[in-house]
Structures are given as structure tokens and as C-alpha cells.
Amino acid sequence: MIIIPQDKIASYKARGWWGETRLQDLFARNLARDPGAEAAVDPLNCEDLIGRAPQRLSWEALDDLAERYAAVLTAHGIGKDDALVVQLPNLVDLPAIYLACCRLGVIVSPTPVQYRENELAFIAASIRAKGMVSAARIAGYAGTAAALQVKEEVASLEVVFSLGETVAGSVGLDAALTEVTPQMRDAATAAIEAAAITADDIVTICWTSGTEARPKGVPRNHNEWLVMGEVVADAAELETGDRMLNPFPMVNMAGISTGFVAWLMTSGTLVQHHPFDLGLFLRQIQEEKVAYTVAPPAILNMLLQNEALVDGVDFSHLRNIGSGSAPLSEWMVRGFKEKFGIEIANYFGSNEGAAFPSTYHDFPDPAQRAAFFPRFDPRFTWKAVLHDRCETRLVDPATEQPVTEPGVPGELRMKGPSVFAGYWENPEATARVFDAEGWFRTGDMFEIAGDKDQFYRFVGRCKDIIIRGGQNISSEEIEGYLLAHPAVADVAIVGEPDEKLGERLCAFVVFKPGQCASKDELNGFLREEKHVAVFKQIERLEEKEQLPRNPVGKLLKRELRAEFA
Structure with a gap:
């Protein structure tokens, strides 16, 4: 068809x-x-x-x-x-x-x-x-x-x-x-x-x-999948015959582009893993002599934070790890290189075909690789394979006006051979997701950055921007800062309705075993270690044993927002 x-x-x-x-x-x-x-x-x-x-x-x-x-x-x-x-x-x-x-x-x-x-x-x-x-x-x-x-x-x-x-x-x-x-x-x-x-x-x-x-x-279709497989193979620096460990369910973009398409393209060995089990994961990396695998940031953070977990594990064959779906931290990207000699590739993507890899070749500085993505624009040349095939721009979703100044959030819009044609038999949803000029509305907010305006920095989902007293606050930004706190294992920032301010910041936090921190301590960390503005500090703290996520690991903030009701 x-x-x-x-x-x-x-x-x-x-x-x-x-x-x-x-x-x-x-x-x-x-x-x-x-x-x-x-x-x-x-x-x-x-x-x-x-x-x-x-x-x-x-x-x-x-x-x-x-x-x-x-x-x-x-x-x-x-x-x-x-x-x-x-x-x-x-x-x-x-x-x-x-x-x-x-x-x-x-x-x-x-x-x-x-x-x-x-x-x-x-x-x-x-x-x-x-x-x-x-x-x-x-x-x-x-x-x-x-x-x-x-x-x-x-x-x-x-x-x-x-x-x-x-x-x-x-x-x-x-x-x-x-x-x-x-x-x-x-x-x-x-x-x-x-x-x-x-x-x-x-x-x-x-x-x-x-x-x-x-x-x-x-x-x-086949061509659309082949483009995505090429993105993975290029960003992961896969070589012919490489052994890859796939812990992502082969049901969507992440799992299929890696565990099926990139595998076919490189004629390697696909080592399957399911459901995610850290002990088995590490055992397979060693025993199967894995050259490439993927893991969410929370898992990679955990491996660096707990030396006992990786004690005695042979990572000598593992060259690259792909990660994404949540902001990466500089210390994690830097830590894997310094401790294990492993490069972390930072992926931004969606089922609909948005795809931005931030890799060692384009971003050798771990701080930049964790925070930025290449701006696909004719003015800039990148090693990432899609840089000359995809067009991007930022647009203010409220006014539909182009965003061209650095530091100003705008929704990422995209065109190119990786972008899908529309949702299956759903013309209403398709019409909503493409603008009048045919650009795909990713629903993700970025801002222009870099000394030559050559980078994009992820700000958050369009629906995940908290507006407090007229100030826009990125949930992902604050979450990224708090994940660096030594007591925090996982965190979600959600806007709590407020009559005076519109919204105020609520932090749902999972603390590491045996550790805890008060709201004041977390805000002190934001203020003193991360130098965050006062209006971005958390105003409510809710401790959770775990955060709600969907089957592919994405955070279900709607369930957290429902707690306010």
C-alpha cells in the first residue's frame, strides 16, 4: 500500500x-x-x-x-x-x-x-x-x-x-x-x-x-525507515558486523530504527533484551561483546552514581551508547568517556520522523553534546546525515511568527524525507500537526544558541511550559538541574494551578535509597550550584516511590497533574 x-x-x-x-x-x-x-x-x-x-x-x-x-x-x-x-x-x-x-x-x-x-x-x-x-x-x-x-x-x-x-x-x-x-x-x-x-x-x-x-x-514505508536507520547507524558509528544490544521494545521509532533497520544496514548481530533488567543488561554487554547499545538517561546516571553496579564489568568492546527521551547531563556524558572510554550519542526524535543526533563528531565537548542539537539550516554544515536533507525553523506557537533570535523559545517545525505524511485515517489530527505551509509541528520547544546561532537547545514540550506570573519556565530545564542533585534519582516538574500566579512549580521527586532532601535544600542547590533564577525554584515538593511512565518509558505527566484535582 x-x-x-x-x-x-x-x-x-x-x-x-x-x-x-x-x-x-x-x-x-x-x-x-x-x-x-x-x-x-x-x-x-x-x-x-x-x-x-x-x-x-x-x-x-x-x-x-x-x-x-x-x-x-x-x-x-x-x-x-x-x-x-x-x-x-x-x-x-x-x-x-x-x-x-x-x-x-x-x-x-x-x-x-x-x-x-x-x-x-x-x-x-x-x-x-x-x-x-x-x-x-x-x-x-x-x-x-x-x-x-x-x-x-x-x-x-x-x-x-x-x-x-x-x-x-x-x-x-x-x-x-x-x-x-x-x-x-x-x-x-x-x-x-x-x-x-x-x-x-x-x-x-x-x-x-x-x-x-x-x-x-x-x-x-521502507524509504522512511531507511532514512531513520541511517541516522542511527551514523550517529552510533556502527561498523559492518557490529554486535548491538537492543533493550528498547521494537514497537516504535527507537526500537525499530535501532533493533531492525540499523541492524540490517550494518549486517551485525542483534542481541535482544526484554524487559529491562540492569543485571542481565550488563551481563549481555560483557558476554556478547556488544559494540553499541541504547539506554535512557536515568539508567546511565545510575551506573555512574553506583560504582558497585559496574564493578568488574568489561566494557572494552562497547564504543557508543545512544540515549535520549529526556535531557542528558554534562557530567554523565563526560563521565562515561573518562571512566569507560564510551561516547554517548544524544538523540532527539519522534515516531513522526523528527530526528536530531548530537554526536561526538559534531559536539566533541560533552557539555555541548548534552545540551545542544545541530541546527539544520543551509547556513550550517554538520556531519549528521540529515543536515542537508531536512529543513527546520522555530515558530512562536501563539502568534505563528518565526523565531530568529537566540534564547527565545519557539516550536520546532520540520520538513524532509524522514517526516511522515500523516496519521493513519485521521485527517483531523493530521491537519493539526502540519501548518499552513506544510511544516510538521513537532510540539517541542527549542531555542537558538551558540556563538554563531548554529545550535538548538531543547526547552520542553509545548504543553510542558509552566507559565508562572507571566514568566515561561521549562519543566525539562529544572528537571535536568535537579537530576544532578546527589539525592535525586528521578524527578518531574509540573505546573500546579494557582489563582494569583496562574501556575507554580511542583516537583515530584524520587529519592535514591536511604537519601532525601527538603524543598529548601533542593532550592538551595538550584540557587547556589546551578544559579537558577528565583522564579524558577520549586514551590511544592511531592515525594514519590516511582514516577508514572508509559510502556516505552515516557513520563505520564497527565497522571501527576490529576493529583492536583
Whole structure:
């Protein structure tokens, strides 16, 4: 299915930004290059996760598994332009399923394993899914039973495929994959040839995180995914054959661009990890000789703050770590380089295709890399691969006037081959997210910085700016400062309604075990160590055991705001 306007496709291809290469073509290249090389590795805790021993597959074995998945899907009437909901943890099966669907032209809609019947039914109905893949159990969750319940509610859903124990009413994949016949393979091959998939066909419909509203479907084709994979491979300095550890669920931009697309592009080994377990994570880094991995800032901060956690761990093969989704601190970026010789790449991105990597090559100074991103503007040249393909600008969201002065917050707007065409069958939401001139409204506030105005500095979400007495305050700015406090493990700054000031700053803080700090102590730190203006200091402190986050780790501030009601 092709949904991108043909004139846009032609324009991008004429400029060399898009091509005719499909994801399965990269796989075929890797298979031909070294069929016996190790391609994918299951999580160490696979037995506890879904009830089977961990598997290690070569490119040849993974190709066979993908062929068998294609045969099973074809035998049950799942073909070109059909939608398939996939709810599985990070297993070797995920790249096999994704490859099978790429070849057949089946649209994959992956979902977090934390989703339940309500979210799954919404997604399946929204895309008129014909099939769903889950597992009889995913840790303590009966995934297949939930999928069967969704099947009762969604008219389009005809078949549920299940890994693990046999569940009545579903197609047991363990048996089905084993019983694939030559005739079934031939039927799948014929379906693949008839589908005649191009690089412009949709591969996936992923879902926005839903931190502020109901999730929206984001379709992406092969070319759009290849651009994002190139961003990751370039920023991470991936080399052919590198072993990468993927702890991010392969359900959205972060997980798929790293654990599927960049992996295919570099012909390396994908080591899967799920759910996040710090002990297993460190063990895999060492035992699997991992060259690249990704982790949220909170985890990286923890590793630097607790030497006992990394005592004796061999990081000698690990060259780079990608991080993002929250502000990075200078001391963390600097600390990993000085202590372990590891460079931290700072990513800003979204499912919709905004992508800014801040890497060692463009930002050798850790302080700059933690705080700034390259300003994609014809006046500036960067090593980041998208710098000459994407256009950006800052706009005052209230007045729609361009922001051109440094230090003035504005919403980031973006155009280019990485940006999606619109939400799945949601013209109202699509109209809201593109302005009158076709720029994608990221919903993120940045300001121009640098001695030549060459940087962007992230200020916060448009909806996450606190207006106190007429003064705009970035929640992320204050959160970044407080994360440097020795007693703070995690923090969220939220605007509490106030009759006189409009809003005042409330800090929801998770303290490190055995540590604590008062509001006055935290404000003293902001004032004396970070030299923060008085109006930016916190006025209410709420201690929490943990902060609410969605399945992909994004903070759910709406739940914190609800506490004020």
C-alpha cells in the first residue's frame, strides 16, 4: 500500500534522498554475504519470559524462520495490504515476522506488551486488523487470551496466532511453524511475487505514546525507515558486523530504527533484551561483546552514581551508547568517556520522523553534546546525515511568527524525507500537526544558541511550559538541574494551578535509597550550584516511590497533574 503522494516520492528520489531499496533487500545482501554468521540472539531470560530456551540464529536460520512465518500467514489468508497486530517481547521472532510481512506486503502494527484489551481493541479496530500475533504468556500476562478477547470485539480480526502453549481458539505457532510444507512455502513465494512490494509501500503503523491523548497511528514505508536507520547507524558509528544490544521494545521509532533497520544496514548481530533488567543488561554487554547499545538517561546516571553496579564489568568492546527521551547531563556524558572510554550519542526524535543526533563528531565537548542539537539550516554544515536533507525553523506557537533570535523559545517545525505524511485515517489530527505551509509541528520547544546561532537547545514540550506570573519556565530545564542533585534519582516538574500566579512549580521527586532532601535544600542547590533564577525554584515538593511512565518509558505527566484535582 502506497499512501505518499507520487509527486513527493518523485521529488525525494530525484534528489537521491529515497531509492528503490527495500528492507528485505538489505537482509538478502546480508544472507548472501555470510549465511552462517550469527544474526539474532534471544534475551537471556527467554525461559521466564515466554517459556522457551533462548535461541541463537544465523542469517540462514533467520531466513528460514521468516519464510515459515510467511507461509503460515499466507495459509491463513493474511496478505498484501492486510494489517497484522503484533504484541511480543523482544525475541528473535520479531525480525523474522517483520521480514515475512515486508516480503508479503502485510502492514505490521506492533504494540507494547503492557497494552491490554482496551488499547489492543482500539488499535485493531482503527487499522481493521485481519490477524494478531501474541504469546500464550508474556511473563505473567496471558497475551493470547487477551488477543482472543479482542477478536470477539473487532469484526475484522479473523485469526489469532500464538507462541507457546496451545490456547483454544488460536493458531499455535510452535506447531504451525514446524508443520510448514513445501507446498505452503511455494504458495508464500507466489504471494510474495504477486505482491510486488516497492520501497514506497507501507511497512508499519506504529503508535504515538499517548502521553497526552489517545494514541495515533503513524504509517512508515521502507524509504522512511531507511532514512531513520541511517541516522542511527551514523550517529552510533556502527561498523559492518557490529554486535548491538537492543533493550528498547521494537514497537516504535527507537526500537525499530535501532533493533531492525540499523541492524540490517550494518549486517551485525542483534542481541535482544526484554524487559529491562540492569543485571542481565550488563551481563549481555560483557558476554556478547556488544559494540553499541541504547539506554535512557536515568539508567546511565545510575551506573555512574553506583560504582558497585559496574564493578568488574568489561566494557572494552562497547564504543557508543545512544540515549535520549529526556535531557542528558554534562557530567554523565563526560563521565562515561573518562571512566569507560564510551561516547554517548544524544538523540532527539519522534515516531513522526523528527530526528536530531548530537554526536561526538559534531559536539566533541560533552557539555555541548548534552545540551545542544545541530541546527539544520543551509547556513550550517554538520556531519549528521540529515543536515542537508531536512529543513527546520522555530515558530512562536501563539502568534505563528518565526523565531530568529537566540534564547527565545519557539516550536520546532520540520520538513524532509524522514517526516511522515500523516496519521493513519485521521485527517483531523493530521491537519493539526502540519501548518499552513506544510511544516510538521513537532510540539517541542527549542531555542537558538551558540556563538554563531548554529545550535538548538531543547526547552520542553509545548504543553510542558509552566507559565508562572507571566514568566515561561521549562519543566525539562529544572528537571535536568535537579537530576544532578546527589539525592535525586528521578524527578518531574509540573505546573500546579494557582489563582494569583496562574501556575507554580511542583516537583515530584524520587529519592535514591536511604537519601532525601527538603524543598529548601533542593532550592538551595538550584540557587547556589546551578544559579537558577528565583522564579524558577520549586514551590511544592511531592515525594514519590516511582514516577508514572508509559510502556516505552515516557513520563505520564497527565497522571501527576490529576493529583492536583
